[in-house]
Amino acid sequence: MGLHGGGWRAFITHDEQAERPGITRDLLQRVWAFARPYRWRIAGLLLTILIVSALGLVSPLLYRDLIDNTLPSGDWARLNWLALGMVALPLLSGVMGVWQRQLNAQIGEGVIYDLRCALYEHLQRMSLRFFTQTRTGELMSRLNNDVVGAQQAVSSTLVTISSNLISVVATLGIMLALEWRLTLLGLGILPLFLLPARWIGGVLRRLRRKAMELNAEMNADMNETLNVSGAILVKLFGREQSSLERFRRDAAQVRDIGVRSAVTAHWFFMLLSIIGAAGTAVVFWGGGRLVLFGTFTVGTIVAFGSYLSQLYRPLMALTNAPVEFAQSMVSFERVFEVLDIPVEIAEQPNAKPLPQVGGRVEFEHVSFAYEGLPESEKVGLEEVVRFGWHGGGEALLKRGGVREETPGDAGQAAPRWALQDLSFVIEPGELVALVGPSG
Numbered sequence: 001m002g003l004h005g006g007g008w009r010a011f012i013t014h015d016e017q018a019e020r021p022g023i024t025r026d027l028l029q030r031v032w033a034f035a036r037p038y039r040w041r042i043a044g045l046l047l048t049i050l051i052v053s054a055l056g057l058v059s060p061l062l063y064r065d066l067i068d069n070t071l072p073s074g075d076w077a078r079l080n081w082l083a084l085g086m087v088a089l090p091l092l093s094g095v096m097g098v099w100q101r102q103l104n105a106q107i108g109e110g111v112i113y114d115l116r117c118a119l120y121e122h123l124q125r126m127s128l129r130f131f132t133q134t135r136t137g138e139l140m141s142r143l144n145n146d147v148v149g150a151q152q153a154v155s156s157t158l159v160t161i162s163s164n165l166i167s168v169v170a171t172l173g174i175m176l177a178l179e180w181r182l183t184l185l186g187l188g189i190l191p192l193f194l195l196p197a198r199w200i201g202g203v204l205r206r207l208r209r210k211a212m213e214l215n216a217e218m219n220a221d222m223n224e225t226l227n228v229s230g231a232i233l234v235k236l237f238g239r240e241q242s243s244l245e246r247f248r249r250d251a252a253q254v255r256d257i258g259v260r261s262a263v264t265a266h267w268f269f270m271l272l273s274i275i276g277a278a279g280t281a282v283v284f285w286g287g288g289r290l291v292l293f294g295t296f297t298v299g300t301i302v303a304f305g306s307y308l309s310q311l312y313r314p315l316m317a318l319t320n321a322p323v324e325f326a327q328s329m330v331s332f333e334r335v336f337e338v339l340d341i342p343v344e345i346a347e348q349p350n351a352k353p354l355p356q357v358g359g360r361v362e363f364e365h366v367s368f369a370y371e372g373l374p375e376s377e378k379v380g381l382e383e384v385v386r387f388g389w390h391g392g393g394e395a396l397l398k399r400g401g402v403r404e405e406t407p408g409d410a411g412q413a414a415p416r417w418a419l420q421d422l423s424f425v426i427e428p429g430e431l432v433a434l435v436g437p438s439g
Helices: 006-013 025-073 076-124 128-132 136-178 180-226 228-236 240-292 298-319 321-328 330-339
Strands: 361-371 383-388 396-398 401-403 416-426
Touching: 025 076, 025 136, 025 298, 025 330, 076 136, 076 330, 136 180, 136 298, 136 321, 136 330, 180 228, 180 240, 180 298, 228 240, 240 298, 321 330
Parallel strands: none
Antiparallel strands: 361 383, 361 416, 383 396, 396 401
């Protein structure tokens, strides 16, 4: 019945202990604002999902017709057409799948592009104080990891939920049309899958969380002992053997938890397979009795068994759909947190753009000198104490104040001129550099 994929994995990957973020109307509206430019591609994507789901429902009907009509009647022409249909269906489904994947990629990558550009543009308008108080790694994480997570929310989570929902509705509809009693019997078996899946899935989640913790401890130990400073300390104190024993202990714990996880996962899927086989047997048993009573045909039972396997996977996946969708919105929330940071230095609403200007820079009689302080007032570094503009006055900067002393004051060192009576003009388009001994 193919019960090893799809929805069963949701019980292992979903973490019930994680915080469940809320979904607000404002959040959905902001997400839709970024998805709106791709609304026609989204419509095309939903159309391809409908077509692929519909094509998946046709194959069991072909088998039904083959068993109930074509073979008993010996219709060679009908047999040929059914054989062609069995080849054409996966071919057409594959072509639609390629189109679906293309639309999905265009939507997801487009959302990534728009989010990154919006984030980068917003960060470019931030003040220098923002960058001095913000870690660069965190900004890079928002631009890369969170944006990619938002793309997965659009191109993966939403697509998976939509396709599973459409598949469940379509499969249930055709199953009810074939035989409503067998449909109710098949749905009655579903709790036999859900209960053990949730129980063993919880065990696997705890094992996976423990494995991640042990791997983190082992990586931290390697980082401490294999960098330059750590290796020097290990050798200085002769701790090579104890470091090796500690690493072996950590690696052994990682090994043991990996073996336990693998065995538990095998028991998990084996139990699901047994329940699936038992459910199929019950459905075929009930359907066989109806066949013996002449209610419907053998081909209907075969088709019904195929539909049953197509129903369980999406139903299992949809049981965790609300939580998975909420968790997928976390990336959008983190991106919007950055976009909502106010800009400290913002332009006026009626600001006018600066037109093309032909700037011209002119220096007239500029002087600049370093002067030493008296020995009793030196603070270890020479200060810029004198600045003349247009041949103007002289001043001594000292601890935020201004001294009205001149370089000739008693105890004052003679000035060391860096620039003295300098005049020059920089015309538009020219590049001028002032180079001294220090560069």
